[in-house]
Amino acid sequence: MLNNTIGSNQMSNQRKSEKSKDKRKRIPFGAHRTKLQVEDKIKGYRLRWFNDTDGRLQRAEDGGYEYVDRKEVPRLGQGQIHQDNSDLGSRVSKVVSRGEPVIRAYLMKIKEEWYREDQLAKESINAQVDESLRKGEPGGNVVQNQYTPKGHVQQV
Numbered sequence: 001m002l003n004n005t006i007g008s009n010q011m012s013n014q015r016k017s018e019k020s021k022d023k024r025k026r027i028p029f030g031a032h033r034t035k036l037q038v039e040d041k042i043k044g045y046r047l048r049w050f051n052d053t054d055g056r057l058q059r060a061e062d063g064g065y066e067y068v069d070r071k072e073v074p075r076l077g078q079g080q081i082h083q084d085n086s087d088l089g090s091r092v093s094k095v096v097s098r099g100e101p102v103i104r105a106y107l108m109k110i111k112e113e114w115y116r117e118d119q120l121a122k123e124s125i126n127a128q129v130d131e132s133l134r135k136g137e138p139g140g141n142v143v144q145n146q147y148t149p150k151g152h153v154q155q156v
Helices: 002-021 056-062 112-135
Strands: 045-051 093-097 103-111
Touching: 045 056, 045 093, 045 112, 056 103, 103 112
Parallel strands: none
Antiparallel strands: 045 103, 093 103
């Protein structure tokens, strides 16, 4: 009986040591997996996907974005980048809609400094809109007969 207990303890310890040797990141089979998630970061850059529609790629390039090369991000989402990348160059891309027409998205990068500048510009506009709403002036127009809940002090 003692031999059986020792044998089962050895097997349990063996399984634990095998698990500790396997260092890869395990994703449970039923877990949510995103297809466009980029696991590798590019130092000094922010990444963003752009659909190849309505001149968005050209506008992104004009704004300082550059195409990401396959060598810069070897893994993408749930598989290798090259699975669905039929782009002629080495740009990272994925088909995101198989409708009519087929839409392909490209992974692009922008310098962190430029990204922060863009965010500050957006925040400035958002602050102006928030201030107008607080004053009860959406779109810069005073709202006549504006509804004010009981007990609410209107800020002017």
